[in-house]
Amino acid sequence: MAQKKVVSIEDRIPKLKQARKKKANRRLLFYLSIFFILISVVVYLQSPLSYIRTIQVAGNSFLNDDEVVKQADLVKNENIWTIDTEVTESKLKDSPIIASAKVIRKLPWTVSITIDEYELVGYKQQETTYFPVLGNGTTLQSMGKNTYNGDAPLIKGFNKEAYLHRMTNELEKLPETIRKLISEVHWTPEKENKDKIMLYMNDGFVVDARIPNFAESMDIYPSIVSQLDEESEGIIHIGVGAYFESFKEGKKASSVAEEDREE
Known part of the structure; x- marks a missing residue:
């Protein structure tokens, strides 16, 4: 039967002491690190750094x-x-x-x-100066310029801020591709329809519309134009219904695009 090796307490004490010393050193190093980090933070906060x-x-x-x-x-x-x-x-x-x-x-x-x-949605013209108008209705009076490059439509006739703000809000909702088709937006209120507007498009058409839900109604414009002859000239009415009225023939034609939207 093999005899077990007996390690005396005297032999184990140096190893225990060494292990305890390493553990104590690690603990001391940890606390010193925390201390120096805190000191560094305080110095950083109190210094020009x-x-x-x-x-x-x-x-x-x-x-x-x-x-x-x-x-x-x-x-x-x-x-x-x-x-x-x-x-x-x-x-x-x-x-x-x-x-x-x-x-x-x-x-x-x-x-x-x-x-x-806020997005640029148009310009207001005062004599020979053009002032940018933002989507929230703000007119940048300090940023007027003497040239108009056509990057946003001219906004005309809006002499009441409430209607201007509502119009610019609708213009901001429009996809940029459609907004770039608009040359001018005119507020043309009538006794029975204060929200009436007329748009002059870069492709030669005129659009008769209303301010409420204008952005939603205008989504159908490209579909209507795509179904018209290239030489057609007239007014595209959008709103409750959508139809084209020719200048030459003086008659109305229902838009197939409107029928598609209803389906």
Whole structure:
């Protein structure tokens, strides 16, 4: 029968001491690391290292970077941790040009601002100056220009802000491909129909429509035009019904596109 090897307590003590020492060193190293991290954080927060050095701006078109930063009420050399991002975003959205905003910190000293501006939907002409009009009805009086490049329709006759806002809201809902077909939008209110509008299209047609649900009604326009002769000239009526009225023949023709929509 094999004899078991007996290890004396004296032999085990040095190994136990060594193991305990390693464990104690690891614990000490852990606590020292935590301590130095905390010290570093405190030093960072209290030193110029945590001051804003860079402010990045993205998504702006009508406003330049400096105007966005001013609207956000941010300044360099301000502690980055004193910024309330939600308050800053709220300040940005107070601008009639900014639809939404996102502000984030990028450590150690950068603040990033990303905005979404209201879309350009048209221009208002005053004498020889053209002023951009946004989807929320805001007219940018400080950004008038003397030339018109046709990148958005001319908006005419809207001398009441309420109707202008409703119209621009509908224009913003339009697909860009359809909006680019519009040359001019005229508000032509009647006694029984204050929402009446007339559109002059780049393809030569005239559209008789109403402001309410205009974007939805206008979706059918390309289908109507595709079924007309290239030499046709007249008014396309959209709204409750959709039909074409020729200038030459002076008669109305029901649109097959309307029938397709009803099906």
